[in-house]
Each structure stands twice: as C-alpha cells, then as structure tokens.
Amino acid sequence: MLLDCRMGWAMCSFSVALCFCAFAFIIITSLIQFTSQKIKNYKAPFPLDAEKETIDGNGFPKVKEANLCNRRRFLLNKQMGDIDDDKVKPKRIVFVTVGTTCFDALVKAVDTEKVKETLSSKGYTHLLIQMGRGSYLPTKSDGEDGSLVTDYFSFSSSIADHLRSASLVISHAGSGSIFETLRLGKPLIVVVNEDLMDNHQSELAEELAERKHLFCAHPQTLFQTIAGMDLESLIPYPPGDATPVAKLINKFLGFPDE
Missing domain, CATH: 3.40.50.2000 (Glycogen Phosphorylase B;)
Known part of the structure; x- marks a missing residue:
C-alpha cells in the first residue's frame, strides 16, 4: 500500500514537471519567433545614403561604419539643439x-x-x-x-x-x-x-x-x-x-x- 502511494506520487510529480517543461518550451519558442520577426522587419532609423539595405547571415541589417558615425554625430548635434528637423x-x-x-x-x-x-x-x-x-x-x-x-x-x-x-x-x-x-x-x-x-x-x-x-x-x-x-x-x-x-x-x- 505504501509502495503504491509512493509510485502514485512520483508519477504525479513527473507529470507536473513534464507539463511545466512543455509550457516553458512553448513560451521560449514564441519569444524566439517574435524576436526573429522583429529583426527581419527592422529598418535603419536614419539611412544616410540611397543604398538598399541588406541583411547579413544573422538577420541583422548591414550598415556602413561611416553612416553609423554620421548618425551619432547628427543625433548628438540634435540633442544639443544645433539641428532643427525642419531646417536640415x-x-x-x-x-x-x-x-x-x-x-x-x-x-x-x-x-x-x-x-x-x-x-x-x-x-x-x-x-x-x-x-x-x-x-x-x-x-x-x-x-x-x-x-x-x-x-x-x-x-x-x-x-x-x-x-x-x-x-x-x-x-x-x-x-x-x-x-x-x-x-x-x-x-x-x-x-x-x-x-x-x-x-x-x-x-x-x-x-x-x-x-x-x-x-x-x-x-x-x-x-x-x-x-x-x-x-x-x-x-x-x-x-x-x-x-x-x-x-x-x-x-x-x-x-x-x-
């Protein structure tokens, strides 16, 4: 009798753990799919040239280093009040x-x-x-x-x-x-x-x-x-x-x- 109770309790614990793992797997998979979709739809917030954006092997947009430097300089000047969006x-x-x-x-x-x-x-x-x-x-x-x-x-x-x-x-x-x-x-x-x-x-x-x-x-x-x-x-x-x-x-x- 005692052995049967222990076996039942073990089976119940195993089932709960299995359900928890399945639930965690579903959540993680959904997050991965959501993140991948966001990366694929990503567009550079301030493209400075007319070149078409391309995606590298990791799914990230390729941006020229010069463009990144120009963007940082632009944002810095804008934060300091040196640039007005309407007068660029x-x-x-x-x-x-x-x-x-x-x-x-x-x-x-x-x-x-x-x-x-x-x-x-x-x-x-x-x-x-x-x-x-x-x-x-x-x-x-x-x-x-x-x-x-x-x-x-x-x-x-x-x-x-x-x-x-x-x-x-x-x-x-x-x-x-x-x-x-x-x-x-x-x-x-x-x-x-x-x-x-x-x-x-x-x-x-x-x-x-x-x-x-x-x-x-x-x-x-x-x-x-x-x-x-x-x-x-x-x-x-x-x-x-x-x-x-x-x-x-x-x-x-x-x-x-x-």
Missing part, C-alpha cells in the same frame, strides 16, 4: 576667388541680392568670397533669415582647401585658379576682368568655355550666367590636355590654327 539642408558652398588682384567688379556682382537669391534657389547655402586687394567689402550674413551664409577674407596661404570644399567656384580668369579648379572637378564660372590691359586670360577662359569645361562671364552678365547655367552640360577637363594652352600660344605668336 546639405551644406553647399559657393567659393569666389579673385587671386592677388583687385577685382571689385566681381565682388560687387556676387554681393547683389538677385545673385544671392538665385544661388539660394539653386540649393547653395554658403557664400565665401576671397576679395584680394579690393576695397569693396561685401555684406556678411549668418543666414538666420534663410539667406546665404556669407563671409569674406582677403588672402590665404592656400585656397586649395576652399576649392575642395566648394560645390561651385566663381573665379577670376587666372590660369592657375582655372586649372586647379578643373583638376579638382569642380563646376566653374570664370569672370573676365575687363580692366586688365593683357586680355590673354580672357581668351583662355573663352576657349575652355567653348569646349564646355566651364562657364565664362563678365561682371555685368554674371547673374544671367548663374540663372541659366546647367551643370550637367559641363564636360570634365582631361588631365594633361594642353590643347587649349597650345592654341592660345599659337594665336599669340600669330600661327594659324591647325
């Missing part, structure tokens, strides 16, 4: 350079409201002017009213960094500035200084404009050039192509074009 715009700089000369006519032309408004309407956000030895001081702006953020300086030990960061370059017709900008693959508007006695720079700019490597303008036509420019029409300048320079030298020496 990519920084696009227009860099104006006159070299070591005095070219107030170009600086004045760029400093007009209609030129600034046209640049802003084309998506540019900043205007930086290197004014050289000029006496005309352009108007600074912090851009709080939605206009271009505008600043200027006279000289720099090197303008290479400004050229590299620019989305559009407006330059005098100096050959050094022209070829450095073209080498960097930047869209370029060359403005001819009509006050200079030697006009060979004008001929170089016009030759390169005819080949569609850049746009050529004068101070009084700069607004029309900016308003009507189509950057897609520009052709990259081939590195090492000396044809425009050779053609200019031939013209200067009086040799006929071949």
Whole structure:
C-alpha cells in the first residue's frame, strides 16, 4: 500500500514537471519567433545614403561604419539643439576667388541680392568670397533669415582647401585658379576682368568655355550666367590636355590654327 502511494506520487510529480517543461518550451519558442520577426522587419532609423539595405547571415541589417558615425554625430548635434528637423539642408558652398588682384567688379556682382537669391534657389547655402586687394567689402550674413551664409577674407596661404570644399567656384580668369579648379572637378564660372590691359586670360577662359569645361562671364552678365547655367552640360577637363594652352600660344605668336 505504501509502495503504491509512493509510485502514485512520483508519477504525479513527473507529470507536473513534464507539463511545466512543455509550457516553458512553448513560451521560449514564441519569444524566439517574435524576436526573429522583429529583426527581419527592422529598418535603419536614419539611412544616410540611397543604398538598399541588406541583411547579413544573422538577420541583422548591414550598415556602413561611416553612416553609423554620421548618425551619432547628427543625433548628438540634435540633442544639443544645433539641428532643427525642419531646417536640415546639405551644406553647399559657393567659393569666389579673385587671386592677388583687385577685382571689385566681381565682388560687387556676387554681393547683389538677385545673385544671392538665385544661388539660394539653386540649393547653395554658403557664400565665401576671397576679395584680394579690393576695397569693396561685401555684406556678411549668418543666414538666420534663410539667406546665404556669407563671409569674406582677403588672402590665404592656400585656397586649395576652399576649392575642395566648394560645390561651385566663381573665379577670376587666372590660369592657375582655372586649372586647379578643373583638376579638382569642380563646376566653374570664370569672370573676365575687363580692366586688365593683357586680355590673354580672357581668351583662355573663352576657349575652355567653348569646349564646355566651364562657364565664362563678365561682371555685368554674371547673374544671367548663374540663372541659366546647367551643370550637367559641363564636360570634365582631361588631365594633361594642353590643347587649349597650345592654341592660345599659337594665336599669340600669330600661327594659324591647325
């Protein structure tokens, strides 16, 4: 009798334990399925490029390290109040350079409201002017009213960094500035200084404009050039192509074009 009671109690305990294990198995399986579904449906909360997200072998989305760094920087700036969701715009700089000369006519032309408004309407956000030895001081702006953020300086030990960061370059017709900008693959508007006695720079700019490597303008036509420019029409300048320079030298020496 005592043995039968012990056997019955053991069987009952075994049945309860078996039921508990089955119940725990069902709960764990459901959690795994729920988590897997969430991972499969996961989308990056702030994709910063146009690439399609892919899933790795563990079911997690692949995100570039650079994107993660950009996202962390963005969120940090947002938490500090430096970024407003409604005002996030990519920084696009227009860099104006006159070299070591005095070219107030170009600086004045760029400093007009209609030129600034046209640049802003084309998506540019900043205007930086290197004014050289000029006496005309352009108007600074912090851009709080939605206009271009505008600043200027006279000289720099090197303008290479400004050229590299620019989305559009407006330059005098100096050959050094022209070829450095073209080498960097930047869209370029060359403005001819009509006050200079030697006009060979004008001929170089016009030759390169005819080949569609850049746009050529004068101070009084700069607004029309900016308003009507189509950057897609520009052709990259081939590195090492000396044809425009050779053609200019031939013209200067009086040799006929071949």
